[in-house]
Amino acid sequence: MNDQTKPILYWLRRDLRLSDNPALDWAAEQGRPVIPVFLHDEVTEDWGAAPRWRVGLGLAAHADALESLGSRLILRRGEALATLRALIAETGADTVVWNRLYVANERARDEGVEAGLTDDGVTVKTFQSHVLFEPWKVQTGAGSYYKVYTPFWKAVRDRDPGPPISAPSELPAPSDWPETETLAEWKLGHDMRRGIDVVARYAHVGEETAQARLATFIEEKLEDYARARDMLAEDGTSGLSENLTYGEISARACWAAGQRAMQEGRSGAETFLREIVWRDFAHHLAWHTPRLTTSNWRKEWDAFPWQGDNEKAEAWRRGCTGLDVVDAAMREIYVTGRMHNRARMLVASYLTKHLMTHWRVGCDWFGDVLIDWDPANNAMGWQWAAGSGPDASPFFRIFNPETQARKFDPKGRYRDRWLESEEFYEAVPEGWHMTKGADRPDTPIVGLKEGREAALDAYRQRGDG
């Protein structure tokens, strides 16, 4: 039995929201003081430049939301277990709560924290919130995990993750608040070599914004979503990935909105639900096979002659491959911190196949520049494109970026927008020495035919071709 006067520490991570937040809800219902805390710890220290900067925006917005409930957000930097122990000693808290995460490094940290605090006699309570269905609760008939998406989808599509829960109406405050560090001290934007002001134009931050985005998407874009989501120049998707990754909206809220639309017979609703389930699938794979985020899921790819980082990969990063749609996409990601889903597939295919560069090189670049970076979705996407993942596009199926551009950007609007982008040159760091018009080669650094043949040769020599 916990002492009713002792505070509860609520450790926020990828759940920067008040509504549909089971850990926060439980803490609020205990009638005890609640201290919300975010740690800049061993996991977040490892994040790339854009995710670190973007989480800072999310934290600022969420601190305001907590203040509207009479609460505060306490910020501390340091190794998670030691920092929580220090906070417990300062505040007299005897309970720590959080919402569970599933990717290897987050999981290892959380397991260590739980074991350490439990040894100290602190009560630890953890909750499900980041995904619709926890990885171990979705099993094949043989009691194993799913490696292929479609059967996974069939296994979950009729399940009910339950209704989203409301935000607490108040959060009891402690009589004394512990000291907090500040976001300014953390300098989370420090490594953003590109203009923060440019990328900031494209960020949609916070819970209220996320909820409004979901509502607008369902109202205005759902009908045409199944078609428009593939068109490079159209704003046909929800844009919610940056909010989902920081938990500014829950997957369950998206699911509930999609289900309501399904019941109303709205076209596009099932496609949207399927996409939300892709996110669950990525977390399912990351939990069951932690190597998803770090190494080839299929071990036989370890011997494949992919190159490590190299000059051609650098040209790819800067949008200077000489292939219009690839360069346009690489410029889009640099300016906006986002990239169209189809473009992600194209640039990943070009890097891993035509340029024969390891998917990790691209995966790391995305991890540095995406404001919607999600470790599970990103790694699954890269392993899919490279052919090394569980449910992967076969290596020999090599996207032709030009054919794809004709199909998904028929008027060349996407290409023109990003190749002609003034914002890109605003964002380019000095060290890149790039000037408009003079930077892209006239012919591709690796031609489509030549790259395709080299990739297929390497694939055949590997023995599976």
Ligand code: FAD
């Ligand atoms: P919508 O079409 O509106 O979809 C709604 C939500 O469903 C998304 O917000 C996302 O949470 C989920 N979703 C959609 N497609 C996928 C998918 N293929 N895999 C997993 N979840 C999906 N997504 C990220 O959130 N973060 C990443 O770091 C990321 N990296 C990727 C890297 C590669 C190489 C590839 C091929 C895909 C990657 N994706 C990633 C998946 C996908 O491109 C984005 O989720 C999508 O473009 C986000 O736009 P949206 O929110 O408008 O999506």
